[in-house]
Amino acid sequence: MSAVLNPAPPILSGESPESYVRRLGLAHGMEDVGQFCRLLGLNYRSILTGSLPALKFLAELVGLPVAVVAADAITRIGDTYSYREQDLVGHSIRRDRVVACPACLRDDARTGRPAHGRGRWSITHTRTCTEHGLALVEMGRSACGRYGIDLTPVVAPALPAIEAMIAEADERPASGLEHYVEKRFCNGTTGASWIDTMPLHAAAKSCELLGAVAVFGPAQNLNLLTEDEWFRAGAVGFEIARGGPATIKAFLRELHHAPTAKLKTSNGPQAWFGRLYQVLAFSSGHPGFDPLREVIRDYLVDNTPVGTGEIIFGEPVATRRIHSIRTAFVETGVHPTRLRKILSKLGQIDVVGQMSDHEIHFDAVANADLLNRLKSALSFLDLVSYLNTNRIQVRLLIDEGFVRPVVEDADRDVGWEVFARRDVDDFLDRLLRRADPALNVSEGMLDIATAAKRSCCNSMEIVRGILDGDLQRIGRATDVSGYSAVLVDLDEVRAHVRGQELDGLTVDKAYRALKINPNAMKALIERGIIPITIQRHPVNRSPLRIVSQDALTQFNTTYVALFDAASSLKIHPVVLKQALQAMEVSPAFDPIITKATIYRRDQVPKFASEFDPELIAIKWPARQGERKRTS
DSSP states (O other): OOOSSSSOOOOOTTBOHHHHHHHHHHHTTOOOHHHHHHHHTOOHHHHHTTOHHHHHHHHHHHTOOHHHHTTTOEEEETTEEEETTEEEOGGGBOOSEEEEOHHHHHHHHHTTOOOOOBGGGGBTTOOEETTTTEEOEEEEEOTTGGGOOOOHHHHGGGGGGHHHHHHHSOBOOOOHHHHHHHHHHHHSOOSOTTGGGSOHHHHHHHHHHHHHHHHHOTTOOGGGOOHHHHHHHHHHHHHHHTTTHHHHHHHHHHHHTOHHHHTOSOOSHHHHHTHHHHIIIIIOOOGGGHHHHHHHHHHHHHHSOOOTTOEETTEEOSSOOEEEHHHHHHHHOOOHHHHHHHHHHTTOOOOOSSOOTTTOEEETTTTHHHHHHHHTOBOHHHHHHHHTSOHHHHHHHHHTTSSOOSSTTHHHHTSOOOBOHHHHHHHHHHHHTTOBGGGGGSTTEEEHHHHHHHHTSOHHHHHHHHHHTOOOOEEEOSSSOGGGGEEEEHHHHHHHHOOOOOSSEEHHHHHHHHTOOHHHHHHHHHTTSSOOEEEEOTTTOOEEEEEOHHHHHHHHHHEEEHHHHHHHHTBOHHHHHHHHHHTTOOOSSOHHHHSSOEEEGGGSOSSGGGSOGGGGOSBOOSSHHHHHHHO
16 A cells, blocks of 8 residues: 555554644654644544544545554544543543653663654553553643543653653563453453453543542542542452452442441442432443443342332342331331341341341341231231130140241240231131131031030031031021121031040949949049049030940959948858858958958958858848848
């Protein structure tokens, strides 16, 4: 490609098009770059804004590829800019100041190269020369104002003192942020996955904002920071941002829980995060910052009581994740003190010291059902009215677990027992599900409490029979509601609740069967000679002492009372006793203790003829009248 202009000096490495046009004009003896461009048919402002047609025309004039001429051009596209295919905005471009590395300018002079402006010197996020390790020095203000760098007029007078400028410049290695920016310009990405999702201007500015708040505090006036202070902020902020959301959230947590944050009267993200939040919320609405906004939004939603529908960075919160005692009180109406007790009992909060209702947080998602149940909960007295029954029936329903409190043992540990309305409605629905209003006129249909009295049972047995499907005839009163509207068949209830039949004889019947007196029966039972069991009457449920048939048989087989033996032998009891004494047969038990004379059956002769005839002369009369006739 042949050049139209002659001479046409080569464009230097990293040189910006506007610097090259300035040198091109000087090569042709023209110091006024604007006039030089007009003579060529160029618009200097188009060169400054990186207009592709203007750069193509310039490339044709000097016989260079357009890619070489435009390599370090800062292209303006509407309200945004582009440099080396990286998106930039106004705050990323230096248009009103001339900065340079004095060591680079010295090297230009030593190698015979003309002093020229580098495109990277126009990027505000670059404050250090990566080649020489020197802070960039402000050479002066641009003669073109906000339109671009005009390095030549301010460099020439400074060249004699360039060594002094180098000596005075701060020696420092380029920061991590500056190396990151350099890599983005060279490669497009750096391998830092999260930060690379942001446009370069947003990534760099996010680092600077994070660092400014970390180094100088949330309330720092950012307009007062010097270039060196921004350098420090960028270095610190890059170390925070390079780890992505995890390290940023850790930093936000430090700000949120900093001791100074608790001393502020205001409360919220502006108080905690200061300029970081304010810039993102109010000053810079560019969507390139959305990844950082999303991290901050997630932190706030995950760690603070932000409610559904509240606006963070212009977007409503979809779901509340955290409640405070205060927000839970506002939502449910439950007193904060009771909320503390309930949540503490359930292990959902851990109160340290004198924490305020705003400071105590808990998981809103995990406790959403609990809060919903508390919101419309019924007290015990409310439950009596809601079920339309008396306090006794309500207490029985609670004790049997048919109606459960929102928090178990709340009356003991919290001092406030309440019941979720939907749980009560569910119980009533199950109780009345099979109820037939047509049965309310049938004979023998009674409400649960009355049927329980008539059947000598607990009313909860009837309730369980209804819920389990064991009772079939269920009616429903049309003139009342709730629990009292349930009707049951008395005969069916009696059959359902009748207990197990007695296995044996009651004590009253047992002593008659054994042919002993009640006192003797009592003594034998107390000493365990005759075992008993306690059984319930099948109808009235009263406890009864029962002697089993096996125990009766065992006793009758082993023992015999004196009077029973005398009667079977048809002799007088006294005679039998004397005869047994003569045979040295003693009672099995002490008669004084057992209140009766009882012998082992195998020691009593079976026939009267077995006794001495003289001892059995006195017979046992069968009837009183027989004794009188005999006498």
